[in-house]
Amino acid sequence: MNHAIQQVNESTEQQQIRQDGAAGKMELLKRYGEGIAALASGLIIAIAYMLENASHPWAIALYVAAFAIGGFVKAKEGLSTLILERDLDVNLLMIVAAIGAASIGYWTEGAVLIFIFSLSGALETYTMDRSSRDISSLMDQKPESGILIKDGVETIVPIEALKEGDIVLVKPGERIPSDGVVTEGASAVNQASITGESVPVDKTMGDSVYAGTLNGEGVLFIEVTQESESTLFAKIIRLVQEAQSEKPASQKFMERFERLYARAIILISLLLIFVPPLLLHYEWEQAFYKAMVFLVVASPCALVASIMPAMLSAISNGARKGILFKGGAHLENLAGVKAIAFDKTGTLTQGRPVVTDIMPLPGYEESEVLRIAASMESLSGHPLAKAIVLAAREREISYHRPTDFTALTGWGIQAKVDGEQWKVGKPALLSEQNRTESLTTMIERLEREGKTVSILMNEQGAVGVFALRDQVRPEAKLAIARLKRIGMEIAMLTGDQERTARAIGQELGIDHVYAGLLPEDKVEKVKELKQRYGKIAMVGDGVNDAPALATASVGIAMGAAGSDAALETADLVLMNDDTGRIADAIVLGKRSRTIIKQNIAFALSVILLLIAANFIEGIALPLGVVGHEGSTILVILNGLRLLRQREIF
Structure with a gap:
């Protein structure tokens, strides 16, 4: 037998x-x-x-x-x-x-x-x-199956069977079967098929990974965050099919x-x-x-x-650089673009605030101020709170959970740390008698620099000032300079406050800054820019950018960090989120037209x-x-x- x-x-x-x-x-x-x-x-x-x-x-x-x-x-x-x-x-x-x-x-x-x-x-x-x-060629790199870990048992299943929340094991040299977050392990992952990066990227607990990318020498346990048809890899394949047919x-x-x-x-x-x-x-x-x-x-x-x-040669060239055109028509349109409008948050900046300044007032040390603030903020999910907690971790300052925690909606929080009552939040929490001239001058200077200010105070008054700001992407300044060098007019459209937007614009060398915009306001600004310059491109990553991307002559989305709406609406996708590649795409469009x-x-x-x-x-x-x-x-x-x-x- x-x-x-x-x-x-x-x-x-x-x-x-x-x-x-x-x-x-x-x-x-x-x-x-x-x-x-x-x-x-x-x-x-x-x-x-x-x-x-x-x-x-x-x-x-x-x-x-x-x-x-x-x-x-x-x-x-x-x-x-x-x-x-x-x-x-x-x-x-x-x-x-x-x-x-x-x-x-x-x-x-x-x-x-x-x-x-x-x-x-x-x-x-x-x-x-x-x-x-x-x-x-990346279609050939599509993973067919993954190792599902359930009740401690390893089972090889088709990627279509993986659901959100499942834990998969990825061994050395294997392709990652689905988009997810690393829950255990560390490794270097080759993301060239998705982002075009030639150097593998180190991944540890909490880092995002993408389906179709190649694991290196380490073992990774990954929590699935997207089902197979919704992964970034699947989206790219759909974009490729559109590019080939249009x-x-x-x-x-x-x-x-x-x-x-x-x-x-x-x-x-x-x-x-x-x-x-x-x-x-x-x-x-x-x-x-x-x-x-x-x-x-x-x-x-x-x-x-x-x-x-x-046209196809140019599209192919762009794809090898992480620039994915959805069709030749968009390459043709890009060749005629005279101005580019950028969304700020997540496009020119990293989309998350970081602590830039910690200023203890007389009688207090920086480490002590940060320890107390991090202890209080450890129970808050606000982005500013997370930034303060992260700053404490980076400086290896230990903190502990506070007691009597209360949220002061719209203003900040209050809690007890080491038995003492504290508040942290907006400068408006300070009473007039606690506002010294030097403190007011410090707050105004930081706000002029486009930073968000948080004050740590006890019952006697302020003891420390924190300044936070969304950090500019490392490649953004060079990207803007390259675009200006090829004759592009640059504008920034953001829903952020005027002072912060102006500070970011000045740092990047952007002349036209439009702040305090709702999604419909961004659409109107794009229309105004089209009337002034003719063809314009819009670069964005969020759901609120999708209407403006659709209105622009060419919509450009951030591929790795971009929302589904932005990816679907855009005509051009930057797979490695490198805004520096926009200049390459425009020059490629002009070369193809020539x-x-x-x-x-x-x-x-x-x-x-x-x-x-x-x-x-x-x-x-x-x-x-x-x-x-x-x-x-x-x-x-x-x-x-x-x-x-x-x-x-």
């Missing part, structure tokens, strides 16, 4: 290996098949050309084989457009031109046309495939133009076949040949290939030059083929330049 089971298992394994091998071969064929067919077509043409007589049956048979092998993919695409959409495209024009040339004895010229056309098509397919692989306005226009242009070329070619022999006494063969040359040189292959390869303009100008020039040469002097079909298809290959190669990594500063 065991032997039979073993045989069944071995048979299943062998079958799986065969299936994997077949799938791998199909993938290779799909990726390189068009290029292999083009090269095989070229080899067959070379063999046929070496035969002394081009009309020899063997030579003709080889040319027919070259036509079939090299032209199959394009003929299929052209016929599909004709049958399903009842329209013409450039693929059908080229096939008709090649068959037309062969029908009057120009087998070599027709076959060469097929070869070069299929080669340029293979190159374009490679561009699309390369860009697609660069953007969506076309920019210029490409949509080009496709409409291609259909109309193809009809016009067919009509003019028919006129060139019939009108000269009937009215100008041309020979039929001569007229037909000139019409075939016209059909080749006037076809818009290079024009059609001017946009999408360049290259597309170069491509279109070059393609049009070649088409017009070849058409003029055909009518004025008459050009040989091989020369027309080389000129036309050569220009197509050149514009694709020009677009491929955007795949190169290039730092702007």
Whole structure:
């Protein structure tokens, strides 16, 4: 019995290996098949050309084989457009031109046309495939299962079965199965698939981790915070799918133009076949040949290939830097942006206050003031309270739980520490008789610096002053400087108070600061900026930023820290929350616009030059083929330049 089971298992394994091998071969064929067919077509043409007589049956048979092998993919695409959409495209024009040339004895010229056309098509397919692989390679990194810890028992379950609150074990070298928080253990996690960071990030208890990222040498126990379909990884995959399917306005226009242009070329070619022999006494063969040359040189292959390869190359380049465009249209819009509006909290700042100043009044030490304040605040969940407690921990100052704790709603708290009654909160808690001139001056100075002030006091009066402020992100100042260097106007929109906003704006070098804004006010400010500057971008991370992101010409969301609403609304996502990458994205948009303009100008020039040469002097079909298809290959190669990594500063 065991032997039979073993045989069944071995048979299943062998079958799986065969299936994997077949799938791998199909993938290779799909990726390189068009290029292999083009090269095989070229080899067959070379063999046929070496035969002394081009009309020899063997030579003709080889040319027919070259036509079939090299032209199959394009003929299929052209016929599909004709049958399903009842329209013409450039693929059908080229096939008709090649068959037309062969029908009057120009087998070599027709076959060469097929070869070069299929080669340029293979190159374009490679561009699309390369860009697609660069953007969506992270899909291959999607974890399939995780180790669930329940009642002390380890069970391997599909990621779809993981629920919020579950505890999973991640061993060294394994992928993290779901977004979560580390509850036990320490390790370095490679987050490149999510944030683009090349250096692994140390993770310990309390740190957030993301599905699809790779654990290092340590063991981690993680509490699941998002189910599989809601993880950041799943969101990225959805964004990738949108980016691959959405076309920019210029490409949509080009496709409409291609259909109309193809009809016009067919009509003019028919006129060139019939009108000269009937009215100008041309020979039929001569007229037909000139019409075939016209059909080749006037076809818009290079024009059609001017946009999408360049766009996808740029999107691919951005993805490798942690800049995820949701489609080429947004890259196109970004190229025209003149101003950028930033949300403050969580975008330019870290989104959590920290203690910047501790000022004990005469008779008290800094450590004592901080110990008493941290003891009181240890029972509060307010962000300012958490900042004071964190400051005590960082200085290794021990504190203990207070007694008789009471919240003074809107003002602060009061409690007993070591049997003595204390209060901590807003300066307004101080009575007028306890406000000395030096204390008032100190509070006013700190508030002018954009800091929030908390006072620690006992029954006799104030004993210490705490100043807190949301800290500027380390990369924010450099990001603003880089944007100004490329000519961007910078504005900051925040719901924070005017004084704090001005202080942050001054520190970062932002000229236009708008404070005290509700979400609807941010939308109005974005509209005003659009009227003043034209296209503008809005950068944000919170739910309250989503309306403004949608209103802007380009909405930019912080990917790692951003809310679901911001991620869904935005057109561009910064996967590593690095605002410095915004300048890279804008420069990438401008580079892609420049290259597309170069491509279109070059393609049009070649088409017009070849058409003029055909009518004025008459050009040989091989020369027309080389000129036309050569220009197509050149514009694709020009677009491929955007795949190169290039730092702007």
